[in-house]
Amino acid sequence: MKNNKRALLAIFGASLLFLASCQQGNKKEESTEPANPIAEQTEPVPPPKGIISLKESKSLYDNYTKNRVDMIEEFEAEREPEKEFDAARFTSFTYADMKNYMAYVEQEAKEAGVEVASLRLYFANYPNKPDFPDGEKVVHPRQNSIFIVPTTIIDGEELGFYIDAEGKAKPIKNVVGSSEDQGNDEGNTAKASMIPTLFQDDGTSLNLNHGNSGPPPYTDFQ
Numbered sequence: 263m264k265n266n267k268r269a270l271l272a273i274f275g276a277s278l279l280f281l282a283s284c285q286q287g288n289k290k291e292e293s294t295e296p297a298n299p300i301a302e303q304t305e306p307v308p309p310p311k312g313i314i315s316l317k318e319s320k321s322l323y324d325n326y327t328k329n330r331v332d333m334i335e336e337f338e339a340e341r342e343p344e345k346e347f348d349a350a351r352f353t354s355f356t357y358a359d360m361k362n363y364m365a366y367v368e369q370e371a372k373e374a375g376v377e378v379a380s381l382r383l384y385f386a387n388y389p390n391k392p393d394f395p396d397g398e399k400v401v402h403p404r405q406n407s408i409f410i411v412p413t414t415i416i417d418g419e420e421l422g423f424y425i426d427a428e429g430k431a432k433p434i435k436n437v438v439g440s441s442e443d444q445g446n447d448e449g450n451t452a453k454a455s456m457i458p459t460l461f462q463d464d465g466t467s468l469n470l471n472h473g474n475s476g477p478p479p480y481t482d483f484q
Contacts, residue, residue, distance in 0.1 A: 351476060
């Protein structure tokens with residue numbers, strides 16, 4: 263009888279240990295399952311410090327109209343009286359294109375071992391000729407525009423950068439030359455012919471342009 267009791271106790275104890283180990287195993291499996299995404303609550307994004315009111319937006323727009331647009335259109339009328347000219351008031355990029363651009367810039371910066379510090383929006387003016395120096399067609403001759411340049415910290419200074427042939431981030435200003443070297447809008451100076459030699463390192467530009475521009479009356483503030 264004693265042997266039978268011992269055998270039963272041993273079997274009972276082994277069963278308890280087996281059940282306990284199964285429960286622990288189930289708990290471990292449950293803990294590795296991903297959380298229900300519907301149950302997760304994302305934190306609200308606070309408004310950036312640079313957000314301005316609609317009233318201030320309208321004021322800035324009207325100031326540009328009063329202090330810049332008339333001067334631009336008068337200049338262009340004197341330049342080519344036979345052609346009608348409406349000054350551009352905005353440049354737009356699709357939301358999808360901007361997301362893709364940000365992802366591309368971050369990708370290239372990461373591969374180069376740097377971090378993007380900021381995005382500079384440079385004011386620009388399209389030349390009064392059919393093509394750019396690289397052969398690209400000028401879609402909006404004489405119109406104002408912007409182009410975007412990412413920056414990073416190089417030798418303690420925040421600079422616009424490109425990716426050179428070796429995959430390193432290098433300052434743009436080291437390869438583009440000065441404004442004096444590039445000649446006037448028509449490109450008819452002797453120095454202008456020297457410019458192509460500054461871009462022969464097979465580098466990759468990260469600068470963005472070719473958005474959609476619009477003159478009045480196609481604006482949100484008029």
